[in-house]
Amino acid sequence: xxxxxxDVARVAGVGLGTVSRVLNNSPLVSAATRQRVLAxxxxxxxxxxxxxxxxxxxxxxxxxxxxxxxxRPSVVERLRGIEATLTASxxxxxxxxxxxxERRDECLREAVRNxxxxxxxxxxxxxRPDEAVALREAHLPVVLIDTxxxxxxxxxxxxxxxxxxxxxxxxxxxxxxxxxxxxxxTDPLTFNFTSSRDRMLGYxxxxxAAKLPLNPAYERHGLHGRYEARVLARELLxxxxxxxxxxxxxxxxxxxxxxxxxxxxxxxxxxxAVVGFDDIDIAEYLGLTTVRxxxxxxxxxxxxLLFLLLSGAAPPPAERLPVELVVRRTSMKNR
Amino acid sequence: xxxxxxDVARVAGVGLGTVSRVLNNSPLVSAATRQRVLAxxxxxxxxxxxxxxxxxxxxxxxxxxxxxxxxRPSVVERLRGIEATLTASxxxxxxxxxxxxERRDECLREAVRNxxxxxxxxxxxxxRPDEAVALREAHLPVVLIDTxxxxxxxxxxxxxxxxxxxxxxxxxxxxxxxxxxxxxxTDPLTFNFTSSRDRMLGYxxxxxAAKLPLNPAYERHGLHGRYEARVLARELLxxxxxxxxxxxxxxxxxxxxxxxxxxxxxxxxxxxAVVGFDDIDIAEYLGLTTVRxxxxxxxxxxxxLLFLLLSGAAPPPAERLPVELVVRRTSMKNR
DNA sequence: CTGTTAGCGCATTCAC
DNA sequence: GTGAATGCGCTAACAG
Numbered sequence: 001x002x003x004x005x006x007d008v009a010r011v012a013g014v015g016l017g018t019v020s021r022v023l024n025n026s027p028l029v030s031a032a033t034r035q036r037v038l039a040x041x042x043x044x045x046x047x048x049x050x051x052x053x054x055x056x057x058x059x060x061x062x063x064x065x066x067x068x069x070x071x072r073p074s075v076v077e078r079l080r081g082i083e084a085t086l087t088a089s090x091x092x093x094x095x096x097x098x099x100x101x102e103r104r105d106e107c108l109r110e111a112v113r114n115x116x117x118x119x120x121x122x123x124x125x126x127x128r129p130d131e132a133v134a135l136r137e138a139h140l141p142v143v144l145i146d147t148x149x150x151x152x153x154x155x156x157x158x159x160x161x162x163x164x165x166x167x168x169x170x171x172x173x174x175x176x177x178x179x180x181x182x183x184x185x186t187d188p189l190t191f192n193f194t195s196s197r198d199r200m201l202g203y204x205x206x207x208x209a210a211k212l213p214l215n216p217a218y219e220r221h222g223l224h225g226r227y228e229a230r231v232l233a234r235e236l237l238x239x240x241x242x243x244x245x246x247x248x249x250x251x252x253x254x255x256x257x258x259x260x261x262x263x264x265x266x267x268x269x270x271x272x273a274v275v276g277f278d279d280i281d282i283a284e285y286l287g288l289t290t291v292r293x294x295x296x297x298x299x300x301x302x303x304x305l306l307f308l309l310l311s312g313a314a315p316p317p318a319e320r321l322p323v324e325l326v327v328r329r330t331s332m333k334n335r
Numbered sequence: 336x337x338x339x340x341x342d343v344a345r346v347a348g349v350g351l352g353t354v355s356r357v358l359n360n361s362p363l364v365s366a367a368t369r370q371r372v373l374a375x376x377x378x379x380x381x382x383x384x385x386x387x388x389x390x391x392x393x394x395x396x397x398x399x400x401x402x403x404x405x406x407r408p409s410v411v412e413r414l415r416g417i418e419a420t421l422t423a424s425x426x427x428x429x430x431x432x433x434x435x436x437e438r439r440d441e442c443l444r445e446a447v448r449n450x451x452x453x454x455x456x457x458x459x460x461x462x463r464p465d466e467a468v469a470l471r472e473a474h475l476p477v478v479l480i481d482t483x484x485x486x487x488x489x490x491x492x493x494x495x496x497x498x499x500x501x502x503x504x505x506x507x508x509x510x511x512x513x514x515x516x517x518x519x520x521t522d523p524l525t526f527n528f529t530s531s532r533d534r535m536l537g538y539x540x541x542x543x544a545a546k547l548p549l550n551p552a553y554e555r556h557g558l559h560g561r562y563e564a565r566v567l568a569r570e571l572l573x574x575x576x577x578x579x580x581x582x583x584x585x586x587x588x589x590x591x592x593x594x595x596x597x598x599x600x601x602x603x604x605x606x607x608a609v610v611g612f613d614d615i616d617i618a619e620y621l622g623l624t625t626v627r628x629x630x631x632x633x634x635x636x637x638x639x640l641l642f643l644l645l646s647g648a649a650p651p652p653a654e655r656l657p658v659e660l661v662v663r664r665t666s667m668k669n670r
Numbered sequence: 671c672t673g674t675t676a677g678c679g680c681a682t683t684c685a686c
Numbered sequence: 687g688t689g690a691a692t693g694c695g696c697t698a699a700c701a702g
Contacts, residue, residue, distance in 0.1 A: 004678095033687080049680075052679035052680050054389075064427075071415060094429045095428055349673080393678070671702105677696105684690085
């Protein structure tokens with residue numbers, strides 16, 4: 001059916017190897033024969049079989065990405081960065097969306113068992129120690145995004161600093177009763193994924209630095225989602241001494257807080273200041289003050305690190321991207 | 336390094352074919368030998384080379400998806416449906432995000448040229464006639480999502496009916512000056528992608544059915560985006576006789592309309608009713624009345640159709656999923 | 671039931 | 687520079 005390298009060789013009256021060399025732009029071909037081969041290729045409408053090529057090379061020119069919750073806007077933005085950088089280099093991106101623990105484990109197992117990808121990108125999700133050794137043994141290069149793990153290259157941010165930034169901003173505005181809403185302390189899905197915890201750490205450190213008391217009742221944890229955060233925020237706002245400001249570990253959760261404020265007819269920022277994290281697309285629309293992190297860039301940079309690994313380089317150290325406070329309406333000065 | 340099927344055969348003292356049969360769960364193997372082979376496979380920590388398997392089979396167990404604008408929430412939701420259905424069948428999903436025309440063309444060309452995917456899914460993006468024949472010649476099965484094209488299977492919705500639904504709702508609320516904001520009439524990126532146009536058609540039909548005049552000044556088109564829609568909406572609201580209701584061809588654009596209303600201090604829905612389209616995640620948060628379409632299901636169903644094609648079935652006819660009006664705050668009765 | 675054989679399409683040695 | 691030979695790891699068709 002489709003023409004093969006052999007057909008081209010026969011018609012062009014040259015050897016197999018020569019056609020292969022032309023394909024790979026080898027300099028070991030005279031201009032004349034190259035032209036002839038090229039002409040025959042065009043004539044026969046030959047196109048090389050990628051899958052045979054992969055087989056012979058032992059490479060797939062594909063990298064797999066495992067990410068929890070496609071739908072999370074921050075993850076999507078990272079994927080955008082990954083896709084753009086990958087396809088710019090002729091690589092393909094295969095994606096796995098894990099929304100349950102079983103899938104998480106299965107995807108990781110599959111990734112090491114299979115050789116269908118040359119490298120692996122893990123978004124907001126760290127391998128367990130046993131998974132890490134499996135990865136190493138399978139010689140499957142991995143780069144982490146938005147997480148850290150002993151000895152594995154990755155690109156993340158300083159979540160502690162980010163939490164500190166957000167909280168000191170609220171303190172500077174005169175708030176003294178500042179609450180925190182974040183993810184559950186442990187989550188089997190995103191093993192060792194400490195973003196939320198670190199942001200809380202930054203929150204606590206900022207309070208301590210300002211000699212403000214740490215009120216455990218002001219620290220709430222729930223599944224990452226608007227609805228869950230809304231419930232938690234409502235609880236906070238019903239406290240005998242409710243917070244005047246809430247720092248949420250993500251913009252999604254901050255949206256839940258805004259909903260709660262609306263439920264209780266609390267004007268924002270007058271009665272309640274709100275700060276989120278990530279600066280997802282919608283944050284600007286909502287006028288949400290937030291801590292911006294370079295999402296697209298994190299994906300792009302991770303791919304670059306992976307390419308380094310694929311080229312045989314030693315595992316580069318983990319990198320940190322900068323964060324930045326973006327002040328908007330939900331935390332305007334008002335007191 | 337890694338054990339191959341040959342090693343297993345040697346150690347187990349059987350032939351190559353037998354090992355292969357065990358791998359493929361062929362019934363033509365005695366229980367005894369199967370056990371033995373299985374044991375040796377475990378002992379040698381053998382795992383089959385997918386890439387060699389693909390090569391021998393001439394299949395990749397991979398389907399490619401080309402979609403414009405990952406970041407569009409409706410597209411992401413469709414991708415979720417695609418991914419879930421695909422990986423449930425052991426297929427891999429490789430994604431291409433096209434945000435520019437050149438990339439669009441290149442991706443499609445690459446898809447037919449390469450044999451790196453067994454099938455192709457096109458989201459919100461129809462092949463041009465020449466591309467369609469190239470697809471056919473390459474024997475690359477395609478399923479369209481959110482679009483239609485002559486003779487190609489696809490899953491979409493009745494956009495005209497959706498536009499009609501939204502507009503009649505506004506008419507029933509007593510509105511008589513109803514404007515429309517949609518995508519540009521032609522877009523090289525999403526060739527033949529008529530969603531927005533069809534929704535406008537439904538809008539026009541609903542107006543005509545109610546004997547309401549069609550005011551060309553009330554029909555605006557701009558690039559699909561919040562900001563662009565915001566500008567258009569502002570123009571509309573500055574008209575000598577501004578509309579009292581705006582139907583936007585997507586929720587994203589409806590958000591722009593809401594922003595414009597906020598800019599002009601127009602209370603919604605009292606001074607301006609707004610209806611969107613898609614019912615993306617954020618719509619509920621915004622209290623946005625919208626036309627819901629089954630986004631996740633559209634992806635899932637498209638994959639099912641593609642599987643049909645891959646199994647050698649004749650191209651199934653295009654399918655339409657139902658739409659449904661979801662009334663929320665932005666179009667509450669108020670007059 | 672099982673072992674053997676012949677490719678799948680290409681890259682990569684080698685000789686010439 | 688170029689052609690011929692070998693093998694990547696597996697499936698499938700064949701003979702036993």
